[in-house]
Amino acid sequence: MLFSSFTLMFLQASITTLLTCTVAWFILRVTQRYLPSMIARRTPWLLAQLVGATTLIVVSSPVASQLSLFAIEQKPAVAELAKHLPAAHITEFVENGVNNLSSDDTLSTLARVWLALYIIGATWYAFRLYQPYRTLRALMSIAERLDRQALHAHRAFSPHRSVELPVLEVEAPISPLLAGLIHPVLVLPSHMRKLPPVQQQLIVAHELMHLRRRDHLWQHASMLLLVPLWFIPSVYSFNRSLRWAVELGCDRAVLEDRSVSERRSYAAALLAQLTVQLKAGEVSPSAPAVLAFGFHGAQSVAERIRLIRDAQPAPRPGVVGMTTLLLLPALCSASVLLQPQFAWNEPAQVSPETAHLASSAGMQPTGTAWRAPLARLYVTSSFGSINRPGGKPHNGMDFGAPRGTVVFTPANGRVVISTDHYEGGSRYGKVVVIEHDDGTRTLYAHLDGRTVRAGQIVRAGHQIALSGATGKVTGPHLHFEVSRNGTHIDPQAVLDDVPLGPRG
Numbered sequence: 001m002l003f004s005s006f007t008l009m010f011l012q013a014s015i016t017t018l019l020t021c022t023v024a025w026f027i028l029r030v031t032q033r034y035l036p037s038m039i040a041r042r043t044p045w046l047l048a049q050l051v052g053a054t055t056l057i058v059v060s061s062p063v064a065s066q067l068s069l070f071a072i073e074q075k076p077a078v079a080e081l082a083k084h085l086p087a088a089h090i091t092e093f094v095e096n097g098v099n100n101l102s103s104d105d106t107l108s109t110l111a112r113v114w115l116a117l118y119i120i121g122a123t124w125y126a127f128r129l130y131q132p133y134r135t136l137r138a139l140m141s142i143a144e145r146l147d148r149q150a151l152h153a154h155r156a157f158s159p160h161r162s163v164e165l166p167v168l169e170v171e172a173p174i175s176p177l178l179a180g181l182i183h184p185v186l187v188l189p190s191h192m193r194k195l196p197p198v199q200q201q202l203i204v205a206h207e208l209m210h211l212r213r214r215d216h217l218w219q220h221a222s223m224l225l226l227v228p229l230w231f232i233p234s235v236y237s238f239n240r241s242l243r244w245a246v247e248l249g250c251d252r253a254v255l256e257d258r259s260v261s262e263r264r265s266y267a268a269a270l271l272a273q274l275t276v277q278l279k280a281g282e283v284s285p286s287a288p289a290v291l292a293f294g295f296h297g298a299q300s301v302a303e304r305i306r307l308i309r310d311a312q313p314a315p316r317p318g319v320v321g322m323t324t325l326l327l328l329p330a331l332c333s334a335s336v337l338l339q340p341q342f343a344w345n346e347p348a349q350v351s352p353e354t355a356h357l358a359s360s361a362g363m364q365p366t367g368t369a370w371r372a373p374l375a376r377l378y379v380t381s382s383f384g385s386i387n388r389p390g391g392k393p394h395n396g397m398d399f400g401a402p403r404g405t406v407v408f409t410p411a412n413g414r415v416v417i418s419t420d421h422y423e424g425g426s427r428y429g430k431v432v433v434i435e436h437d438d439g440t441r442t443l444y445a446h447l448d449g450r451t452v453r454a455g456q457i458v459r460a461g462h463q464i465a466l467s468g469a470t471g472k473v474t475g476p477h478l479h480f481e482v483s484r485n486g487t488h489i490d491p492q493a494v495l496d497d498v499p500l501g502p503r504g
Contacts, residue, residue, distance in 0.1 A: 006060070007111035012339075013060035014114065018232050020335045021052040024328055025234035028241075031324040040249045042218050044324060045242035049225040049235055051332040056228060058336050062457075118231065125230040129223060136179055143168035143187060156192065156200035160208060173276050178207045181220050191276055198262065199269035202254065206266075209254050215246045251304060267305045370410035370494045371460060373444065373480055374399055374467070380477060383490040395488045396443070396481030399467075403448050403476040407465040410495060411436050415456045415464070428479070429471025432464050438484075440494070445479040446471050 028048060032038050146167045151157045157167075167186045176188050186207055192200055210216060222242045229235040255263055381398035417433035422445070424431070430447040448468025458464060469476040482491045 007115045008108065010060045010118070011107075011111040011114050013056050013058075014118070014231065016059050016335055016339060017052050017056040017229070020055045020331060021048065021229070021232045021234045021238075024048040024051055024331055025237060027324060027327055027331070028238075035324075038324075039241075040245050040252060042215075042242055042245045042249060044328070045238045045245060046218055046222055046225075047325065047328050048238045049222060049229065049242075051328050052229050052232060052235060053225050054332050055335045059339055121230050122227050126227050129227070139170060139172060139174070140168060140179070140185065140187065143170035154193075154200075155197040156188070156204045158197065159201055160204055163208070165211065175273055176203050176207055178210045178216060181216060184211055184216055189276075195269060195272055196265065198265045199272065202262065202266045203269050203273075205254050206250055209250050210246070213250060213253065215250060218242065218246060247304065248307060251308060255308060263308050267308050270304060371408065372495055373407055373410055373442075374401055374405060374478060375408075383488075383492065396479055397491045399478045399480060401467040401476060401478050403466075403468050405467040405478070406463050407432075407444055407447065407467055407478060409434055409458045409460060409462050409464050410442065411440075411460050413437070413442075413458060415452045415454050415458060416441070418450050418452055418454050418456075420450075420470075427472035429473070430465075430468065434458065434464070441483050443479075443481040443483070445481075446473050446477060448476075 025048070028038075028044055031044070038044060146154065146169055151163060151167060157163060163186075165184055165186055167188065169188050169190055171190050173191065174187070174189050176186075176192060179185050179187055186204075188204075192203065195203075219242075222239050226235060226239055251266075255266060258266075378400040379397060380400045381394055383394060383397055385394045413434040413436040415432065416435045417431060420430050422428045422431035428443075428445040430445075430450055432444045432447065432450055432452060434442050434444075436442070444465055446468055447465040447470060449466040450464070451466070452458060452462075452464045467476060467478045480491055482489050482494055
């Protein structure tokens, strides 16, 4: 049952995440229209992916019910449904179980199918990310590492004598690239030596700027977030936009305060690299570990050259940009707080009233009794007992229990009261009240501590409190009441295997 609940919650979370990312995509596209400089900024695109991942995790977890502003949507009570059934149908009603009336089996099946497809898709996409890693590792295995003497002799490193990261050179028509996460490596193609020295130096400056800006960390984070969000089309757009922003931002940082001739050399280096790759009919490795100079193809190189030519300084985000950055976390919060809550796995209980209707039709009740609220039961006072002369009949049952004994909820439900000051009177001490599927309420009094809060959804066997001796008592124990429609009923009618206690 818990697995069934998770699959349904995950289906709901997946739909919510899809809608959230779509809205985030719309917000970013509108912002980009009024703030074109955002095309070279990394933060909005990665933040949009984080919004999607956070929404998926939070909404599919049990904590979502505690954060949502909406109360749980309860299923119809069994007794209420039975009242409206013709007498001839009551037998069939009880035999088939209320789940056929109160839950959608098709939806449950769909949720299980979606979870299976999600796992397959995430596994497949993770494998897709791993394959280029293997290609990259194979490429690096045949590369030659340049020692300090070779670096000093390489014309590309004339202005960069203090390079600390490993530099590899390989005989392959690839783009110069920065690879790796924890220990980045600079991989250079041997054909780069044929370029003019100033172009070589600018290419190396570009890759070192990636390292200085920590672009490889942003690139890895974006690619890895695609694994859990593989089913959302807009997330791929976020990833492409972030990779584009990384390159443009790096170009702008490298060319800042550079002369016109150096800008022309930089553009020429991009064209030269593109020509080599087109002649070879190959492209650079596209693993998430790679930041490749000129990798994005002819159209993107043309766009980069245009931006290089314009040489405009990077403007500040401004009001529009800052508003967008605030809207994205707000969108995530709204997706969680406004998430509707459903009683996905609340099994319908066959109440005594329904059992009576079924009995009158010649059937035995098929409902399952509730579990006890304590691991071990010792009844000190039963329902209806009178403990003192002139006293009123006892509305519940008392179970002897040392202070700090764990109290469980006997059935699925929603916490409606969790307070130290119960409106029913100070004699109750600390109190928790839970409302269950069939309109039944259970009350737990004289508690030493409460571990749930009002509005929280709890499952059968969920810890809700610790027994104690608060309120007007003579010793530590748990006072347990069961009521239906405002009328107290004997807890022994719903609990399983409760030993008989003393009677008044």
